[in-house]
Amino acid sequence: MMPELGKYAGEVLSSYAASLVLLAGLVVVSLRASRKAKMALEALEKGRQDG
Amino acid sequence: MIALLMRDLKLAFRAGGGFGLGLAFFLIVVVLVPFGVGPQTALLSRIAAGILWVGALLACLLSLDRLFALDWEDGSLDLLATSPLPLEAVAVSKALAHWLTTGLPLVVASPVFGLLLGLPEAGYIFVVLSLLIGTPALSFIGAFGAALTVGIKRGGLLLSLLVLPLYVPTLIFGAEVARRGSEGLAVQTPLLLLAGITFGSMALLPFASALVLRVNLR
Amino acid sequence: MIALLMRDLKLAFRAGGGFGLGLAFFLIVVVLVPFGVGPQTALLSRIAAGILWVGALLACLLSLDRLFALDWEDGSLDLLATSPLPLEAVAVSKALAHWLTTGLPLVVASPVFGLLLGLPEAGYIFVVLSLLIGTPALSFIGAFGAALTVGIKRGGLLLSLLVLPLYVPTLIFGAEVARRGSEGLAVQTPLLLLAGITFGSMALLPFASALVLRVNLR
Amino acid sequence: MRLNALWEYANPVKFMRLTDRVLPVVSMLALAAMVVGLVWGFFFTPDDFRQGSTVKIIYLHVPSAMMAISAWFMMLVTSLIWLIRRHHVSALAAKAAAPVGAVMTIIGLVTGAIWGQPMWGTWWAWDPRLTSFLILFLFYLGYIALWEAVEDGDTAADLTSALCLVGSVFAFLSRYAVNFWNQGLHQGASVLRAGALAGDTEERVSNVFAVPLFISMAGFVLFFIALVLLRTRTEIRLRRAKALIARERLS
Amino acid sequence: MLKVTDLAVARGGIAVLEGVTFEVAKGQAVILRGDNGSGKTTLLRTIAGLQEPLAGQVDCAPDSIAYAAHLDGIKANLTVEENLKFWADVFQSDQMSKAVEAFDLGGLLQRPANTLSAGQKRRLGLSRLLVTGRDIWVLDEPTVSLDAFTVKAFAEIVKAHLAGGGCALIATHVDLGLVGDTLDVMQFHAKGDSTLSSFDEGFL
Amino acid sequence: MLKVTDLAVARGGIAVLEGVTFEVAKGQAVILRGDNGSGKTTLLRTIAGLQEPLAGQVDCAPDSIAYAAHLDGIKANLTVEENLKFWADVFQSDQMSKAVEAFDLGGLLQRPANTLSAGQKRRLGLSRLLVTGRDIWVLDEPTVSLDAFTVKAFAEIVKAHLAGGGCALIATHVDLGLVGDTLDVMQFHAKGDSTLSSFDEGFL
């Protein structure tokens, strides 16, 4: 059910694509950093309890 | 403070060549642009005022780099911070020394460089005037940037990145005065705004610089 | 030599921000010029190719400053000179590291900046091509200049002064390729000359740099 | 009293505990609002009689441009809080917000450029709004670079706060200067003008377009908040890890 | 003249020393000792006011501390005389000739500082102390690079300073030939649990 | 292993030492002594090949000298490990772990070098000697900033190097606790009439 975009299809689609890629990229980077930090911290705290 | 100013001037003359180098860089930018853009006189004279301002700005920028960094590296800044001189005075004197060795010579020499670029005749007085009023702001803003990056090795490019956006209003008003002057339009408004920026920077930024220096010394 | 190259790249990333800063400076020059010259698109697009080249050149120049100076100040250069690595290899690796962190990113980013200045469409490919071929020469020439001024505190401006005249031929041919390309003219001759300069610099200048370094170490 | 209670949450532990609960909610809301706003805007709005289908770009362009500016404001406020009250979470929140703001700026620039091609016949013009946006982007870059370049957390927080403060003044001056320098092509502020809501001005954005636009804007705001919370949590964890390692080394 | 009470100092966000308490009386020299990395430099910088203490306080008359550290703040391109004159001007002192004489710089006055040997540079750096006209000397390894003869001469200068009503706090690894209390900073070694810099503290 | 014959050295165009003649045999350490400014640094730089001698010659196997001076060539932004690894790569050595162990750097490996104390930096600088794998150590005041314990440890390292078939030439003002010949450079003090650099000579 793609809407009729007329002669400007290229512009509209590329701007949506570019924006979504950028937003998704930002989210992925943030999530990955978050997970990494969380794991690093957990490892540290575990090590502290053990040691 | 006078002692510091004199020392910095002396150092600039002794090692960096003093007035000469800022000027030389300015000259080179002015010479390079025709090589890049091509030699059409009409085109050049239209962009002359702007190129002069951009050149002045880059010349200022290039000499900022080591404003505080040298004193930091050899420990002078530590010693100055424990001396009776307040860091605000240090910041002012550094910015002044920078202006005297870089900004002022540019102002004096700009008519000659205007000639090289075929600046319209009406423009000379306004280019000189706008540079005279505008360059102190460049030095004081630059000193703030230099204080921010003082602890960072290879801070040169970072410094440019931080300082150039801060230069934008000065450049716009300065170049606008020069351009409008060349075209015979009224220049009062941008001139006043330019002066406002300069005095504002001179009055407030030394405090910011001193704050930042103190943080960096920690 | 690989070890040195890797170390220099690492240092550039660690402290100077790596690729980003050269690019940022380039971007800033491109932004500043319209502020100076005025916002007329027609005018800007005529000078676009030239401004891009001048901007690339200045971005290279600004990052040259500390190419050898840091190693000199902290004594690494003395130690390298007494190591099994010949100084020629040191010079080559420094120039390469400089190109990788400054020249190459500029080449990649130049089309985007061309957009900002309204570069004519035919010009893109030639701007990229000329920068790709020309920027290595800038790095190798620059390394020679940096070697010349290595012992001088506040050598930044002096360095610019020495290096910029050496950059002139590269700039002339490079900008010529870009400009002719934009206007649809033949570019073969300047392109060949540009390539000649680059290969010549790469082949010969490291020896000169090493010689000069040796003198400066004494 | 109430205000003091608010300051309490600048304590990292409390902040973590609170955001543990808040973050999922905000994220879900953000996702919902963005999906609804953008899907509605993309699929279920008519073409504009002048702009054709390009009007659909507005659902990305305006919210991102708005957030790009708001993010800087948020950084300014948190920087001030850090400088005055020295609440650590505040400094880290500013750090966390900067890359988000920068990406918003890029999106604004890219969608604007793509939109400009059919509307003005050029990708880029030195229009005041566009130009000041580019300058804002430079400020973001400088700010992020400074955070990266300074090793010590405390020092970096102080320096970047000072930069943010001074930078804001100059960004404001630039905005004004750029207006003075060139009269541009870009739209005036029509969406947010009161008249536009009532639908009685010339430049109004008609309601067909306005409702999904507002939803999308709300989505972007929530998205920003969610991301900043997430990234602040990351920064806090990193700090904690660093503090733990430091302490370990001592004993 | 200088009183340090329950001071805790940090570098890089980590406490290195805590509970540092001592006093330096008029005419007294206190020698700081401690292994490499034990925190002497950090302590001295804090006392000189270059960095904030984590806790505790430093009491002394305002503007009475002269600090000298590893780096001498010597400008390579200025002559010895210009270097010294600059500091004399900053501290508005007229003691320059005394400083020159004390550190035997007479023959070097017209030399640019970058032509000095390591020890000569150090002498110039130390001569700055005499033009500050300040009472409390805070010195970080002052005798590095000095030959035996100059070390002795320096000890005499410090003694004269003490006799003139000053006091001195000196960190060193070698013997200076000074009578004075020795303070081992190792006893103040931070335990690690209580003290982190304010920034990191909140995160534990 | 190292033989210096009738060497004359100059700094800034002025001869500082002349007629320097001595020999360092395998397994031997020679300690250079002399007042500040007597020319030790200049002599060592000439021997290391960093500057040309005015006259005379230095004989040793090519690429056999490891030089360490006042400045350590440490990159503040790299970690201790990266700093050391770099020199190990340049000298294509696999002795890194040995160097780390000898100078007790294990606990500091992951630290950026700018967070080290003066003495820790010095230890890192000296550890470079072990990864050069070279026989002749030419050291200029190596123990500056080191505490008494580390000085002793360093003396042991030098002894091990000598026992392993190396030799060492060390300029210092303090006692290193090494057995070895002492050479006072003052005896070679240039008289000032005969020796100028070849260029200036032509003007007399």
Ligand code: HEM
């Ligand atoms: C690279 C190009 C562009 C940039 C950087 C840009 C930037 C901006 C900015 C900063 C805003 C302000 C958002 C706010 O005030 O909250 C905005 C709003 C807007 N832009 Fe653009 N823009 C660009 C191109 C365009 C084009 C080509 C069009 C369409 C012809 C357009 C249409 C609009 C509209 C309709 C608004 C909303 C106006 C309002 O109510 O505030 N923009 N843009």
Ligand SMILES: Nc1ncnc2c1ncn2[C@@H]1O[C@H](COP(=O)(O)OP(=O)(O)OP(=O)(O)O)[C@@H](O)[C@H]1O
């Ligand atoms: N950023 C940092 N992170 C962690 N530890 C640090 C940091 N900066 C410094 N340190 C440590 O702080 C300690 C104190 O250093 P300081 O320079 O005060 O020692 P010192 O007693 O002067 O030693 P020396 O005798 O070697 O000069 C050292 O162990 C050093 O490694």
Ligand SMILES: Nc1ncnc2c1ncn2[C@@H]1O[C@H](COP(=O)(O)OP(=O)(O)OP(=O)(O)O)[C@@H](O)[C@H]1O
């Ligand atoms: N450009 C110059 N002109 C004149 N004399 C110079 C110049 N450069 C150095 N000298 C002198 O040469 C002498 C030798 O210096 P050198 O650094 O070799 O001494 P050193 O024995 O290492 O002293 P230290 O124990 O202080 O390190 C010094 O007296 C110095 O002042």
Ligand SMILES: [Mg+2]
């Ligand atoms: Mg110390």
Ligand SMILES: [Mg+2]
């Ligand atoms: Mg010496």
